[in-house]
Amino acid sequence: MIVKSLSLSNFRNYNRLFIEFNQDINILIGDNGQGKTNLIEAIYLLSVGKSFKTHIIKQMIMFDYDFAKVKGEVISNNKKRYLEIILGNDFKRAKIDDQDIYKISEYVGLLNVVVFIPDDLYLVKGGPRNRRRFVDLELSKISPIYVFNLSKYNNLLKERNKYLKVLNKKNINSDEYLEVLDEQLAKLQVELIKKRINFINKLGEKVKLIYQMISKKDDEIIDLCYLCFLKNEINYENILSMYKKNHQRDIRYMQTHIGIHKDDLGIYMNGNIADLFASQGQQRTIVLAMKVALIELIKDEIGEYPVLLLDDVLSELDETRKNMLLDILNQKIQTFITTTSIDGINHQIVEKAKKIYIKSGKEVT
Template sequence: MKLKKITYSNFRNLDTMTFEPHDQITLLSGENAQGKTNMLEAIHICCTGRSHRTSRDKELIKFGSPSAFIDATCMQNDGTHRIEIKLSSTNKKAVRINNSPARRLGQLMGHMNAVMFSPEDLQLIKSGPSLRRRFVDIALSQMSSTYFYNLQRYIKALDQRNSLLKAIAVTKNVDTLDIWDAQLAKYGAYLSVRRAKFVKSLDTKCSKIHSELTGNKEKLEVKYQASFQTDNEEELEEKLVAHFKKHRDNDIKRTTTTAGPHRDDIIMSVNGIDVRAFGSQGQQRTCALSMKLAEVDIMKKITGEYPLLLLDDVFSELDNSRRTWLLNYIGNVQTFITCVDIDKKLLHDRNDVDIRIIENGKLHKS
C-alpha cells in the first residue's frame, strides 16, 4: 500500500499541513525536537488507532488546542482508503473510515497497515515479555480484525476473572470461576495458536534478514514460549481449561490469574545465546530491526500488500554498509526514515529517495 496524502492539524508541534509523500523512500531530516517522530507517530495512529509513545490522546494535541485531526489517504490493490481521526482533550477519539464514522476501533484494522521501528524498540528485546506479546498482538491485529476482537475479549475475561478472584478472598464463593476459565481457554487458545504460527514464520524470515544485516556473523532465532506447544486450537482449549483448574488454588491465594497465554513470551537468541540477557545494545537493536523487517514480509504474504515502513532514527546505530544494505533491502516498500544528519554519499544517485527537512514543525523540500 502507498500513503498518498496525509493532513496534520494541531498534532503535537506540527504545523497544519498536507503532505504527499514519495512512493518509495521519504527521508525526514532535521535537528532534535523538530517534529520528525511526530510525523511518523500520526501515520502509526491512522493504522492502529494508538500512538506508539503514549496512551493519552491529550498529549498528542498541540499545547493550547482543544483537539487535533489527522486525515490520511492510502492506496491499496482494492482502491483508496481514507482514515480520519479526531483527537479531543475531553472526548473519546472519533474515527471515520472512508467518510463514514467507525463505531469501534477494531474497524480501523487493515485499512492502513504499518510496521514501525523506533528507539523504544530496544525495549522489545530488553524488557519483560509484555512488550514482546504486544508486538505480536499488534502485527496480528493489523492483519485480522477477528484477532483484535478476540484479544479484547481475552483481556476482558482476564479482568473479570481477576476481579472475581479478589472477591473470592472475601466471599469464598468459586461458583462462577468455571465460566471465566472457559472464556479464557477459548480466546486464549485462539490467540496462542496464531501467535505461535506468526512467530514461526518470523523466525524463518528474520534469521535470513539478520544474517544479511550482520554480514553472516550472527544467527538469530526466535521462538514462542507457551505452556503448551500445539497448533490444534480445540486441543489447546481443553488443555487450558485444565491448566486454569490446576492453578486455581494458587490463583485464589494470589488473587490473580498466574498462568495462561497472558504470560507467554518470545525467546530470542543470537548464536545460541539469550540476546535479552547477554546481547550488546547494538546487537539488541539490530535484532529488533530484523524482527520488524521480517514482519513487513509476513504482512505482505498474508494480506497481499506491503505495509508502510516507519523507521525512526534507524541510522544512528548502523554503520554505512548496514545503512546501504537497508536502503537496498527496502525495495518497493513505501518507507519513512527519520534522521538527524543526511549522509550525502549514501544517497548519491538514488532516485528512490525524497529528502525533506523538518524544522520547528514545518516541512521543507531539501
C-alpha cells in the same frame, strides 16, 4: 500500500498542516523537537488507532485545544481510501471514507505500517511485555479475527481479576461465575495461541535467512519460538484444568496468574538466549532482521508491502547495517525516514528521495 497525503489539525505541535508524499522515499529533516517524529506518529496512528509513543490521548492534542484530527489519503489494495482519527480529551473516533467505525477490527489492516524506533533495539534485551506487545500489534495488522479475539480476552481478563477481588473479600474459594469466566478464557486462548505460534514460526523462518544475509555469517543461527504458559498439548481441556488448579492462588493474590498475558517470544542464537549470549551488535542485527522479515511476512499475508517508518534509527546503526537496510528499501517500499541531517547518509537513496524540512511544526522550503 502508499500514504499519498496527510492532514493534521491540533495534533502535537501541528496546528494546521497538509502535506503530500513521494510514493517511494520521504526523508523528514529537522532539528530535535521540531515535529519530525510527530509526523511518523500520526501515520502510525492512522494504521492501528494507537500511538507508539504514549497511551495518553491528551498528550497528542495541542495545548489549549479540545481535540485533534489526523486524516490521510492512502492507497490500499489499489483502492483510494480516506482514514481519519479524531482525538478528544475523553474520546477517540475512527472513520473510513468519512463513515464512523465502531469496531477496531474493522479499521486495523487498511493501512499496514512497520515502525522502527531506537527503543526497538532493546527488543531482544527488554522484558517479555515488550515482546508480547510486538507480537500482538504485528499480528493484529494481518488478522482482524485476532484483534477481535484479543480484545475479548483482555476484557474477560479484567472482569476475572475484578471478580477475584470480590471472592477474596468474601473468603470464597470458587463459584459458578468464576468457572464461566474460566471457560470463556480457555476457548479464546486456544485460537489466540495457535495464531501466535503460526505467526512466530513464519517470522522465525524469514529472520533466520535475513540475519545471515545481513551479518554474512553462516555460523550464527537465529531462532524464534513461542514460550507458552501451557507446556502440554494446547487444547481447551488443558487450559481449563490449569485455571481450576490455580483458583485458590488467584483468589488469594486477586489476579490471574496464567494465560497468554504472561507468555513470551523466545529469541535464540545458536540455541542460547540472545539476551545473554549475543553481543550488542548481534542483538541489533537480530532486531533489524526481525523488522525486515516482518515487512516480507506482511507482503506474503496481504499481497502488498506495508509502509515503513524509520524514526531516527539510521544514526543508531553502523555503516554496514545502515547500507544493508537502505539497499532493501531502495527496491519496493514506501518509506519515511526522520533525521537531523542527511550528511551522514551516504547512499543513492538520498538522491531520489523527497526531502521534507520541518521546523516548529511546519514544513519549510
